Amino acid sequence: MTRLSVPKTYKLAIGGAFPRSESGRTYEVLAADGGFLANAAKASRKDARDAVVAARSAFAKWSGATAYNRGQVIYRIAELLEGRRAQFIDEISRTEGVSAAEASAQVDLAIDVWVWYAGWADKYAQVAGNANPVSGPYFNLSVPEPTGVVAAVAPQGVTGGSLLGIVSVVAPIILTGNTVVVVADETAPLSAISLAEVLATSDVPGGVVNTLTGSPAEIMPWLAAHADVNALDLAGAGSLDGSSGASWVDLQLAAAETLKRVLAPVAGVPRPALERISAFVETKTVWHTKSML
């Protein structure tokens, strides 16, 4: 007697929970050879709105944690990703149609990206901040602080990027204490949702990373215009279709209405870089007297 398979339901990740889309919509995720792979939730603008609320309420605790603590939490993501390696290799090779060795190499890279960024958590402030010399008995300190809620588009349809792409976008954003609403790769969202499951079990507080699957062209205009989103990472938005008013230039125009920081699209998967960290921090400069005299 053959056993019935128990396929996984791929849902959204909002505020530490895994809800279906509020709209009830799903779409088919296809393998590289065109065969059926899974049904994924197709997020609506209201899911995006809920995700922003979750990200906003998670911000105070996550940005209030010490940099050292955030580094440890992010390192732990790498540890847990290592433990679920087989699942990711399976999903990547089925989605992208690559060999197990190539998929394994991508998982390695993704883990290394987490570790690389984890190391920066308690060090980037020394690089991005400064003790400014001033003519008076004062300390004058410039300190980078997290921007707030960031909306991001993961790289879309990049071979070798279905896991690495979203990791390379999310890690530098949350490292400094930002919270993120990320729209996963539309055609290859499975690794993104499995990554959300890793995050949910790795001491990352609920709501710090909110993952939406579906059409970035549909969701991103709402996030770009949302007044409670502080910054946009358009990493994967370069390929979005401009005819529906969702090209990355349109998104940038909408973001300008509420003075958001915007990071422009990149081709392929963003390389790990300090610039991705400093793109989503604000420099706060404070004066302190040097003594009580």
Place this chain on the structure above:
Amino acid sequence: MTITQPAGLAPAERAVRLLGADLTETALRRHLEGLSGVDAVGLEQRAAGLATRSIKTSSKAWALDTIIRTCDLTTLEGADTPGKVRSLVAKAVTPDASDPTTPSVAAVCVYGDMVPYAVEALGSRHGDPEKGLVSVAAVATAFPSGRASLAVKLADTRDAVAAGADEIDMVIDRGAFLSGNYGLVFDQIVAVKEACRRADGSSAHLKVILETGELQTYDNVRRASWLSILAGADFIKTSTGKVSPAATLPVTLLMLEVIRDWHRLTGEKVGMKPAGGIRASKDAVRYLVTVAETVGEEWLTPHLWRFGASSLVNDVLLQRQKMRTGHYSGPDYVTVD
């Protein structure tokens, strides 16, 4: 400034009309305990059913404005200051400075000692909410516990009325009610109602807070609602906001049913005010649906329906901004308090 409706009742007039001239505690008890029991499952199912209605576009716009028009903007903290009351009043008059079409709220609700500051800050905008002005509501009678002697409660009430309060939110003695001492609760409401009279013969509106979170059962809520109405309440109100659970949809529905029954019996319209725990516009719209379906849309005016809330208005303003601008707004675009 006087609110003329309804005309001041004689003491215990409603109870005398319903229960007879020789009003005794026994007659009161017989009436209250003779009320039919509440079908709790049916009540909650009805409330859950009403909560599923989808209110969109122009109906939603009307509902959002109605929520603001019927809201008692509230600050009831030990840390209240005249300055905080003044900023509350500014928000009550102009809830959204970025949109002058936003209506004013119905009233500001403060502690008795803050009434003079609220009256002074309102100035010419102080008046009947039906005319677009803002009333001053004061909590009195040793709010929120109600644990003080009757003399203190009456002095508290007279003080607030003399300072210019248009509405008095009193709490019932839950201890006495739960011990079955209905007569005591009744007499206290009648006495406070009398203390609401002004020298010129007009009267401040009396809202009676049942504190349903402490009444344990739906049967008790129904009895307390009847008791308050019989004793002369102009409004019945669910909660102080200091006890959890505060207002819930089933409790509000139950109290509205008592108001509806009273209206059918006598033709008098008694007001209703859920208070505490209503923070999202979506929840508030469900209350509006419940009112319209239970007592009718004519109740959705500031004289017969109020929300007691502090943070609800901000959420409604965010929804209004979303409808006006077409994109989602955020807490940076409304006041902090």
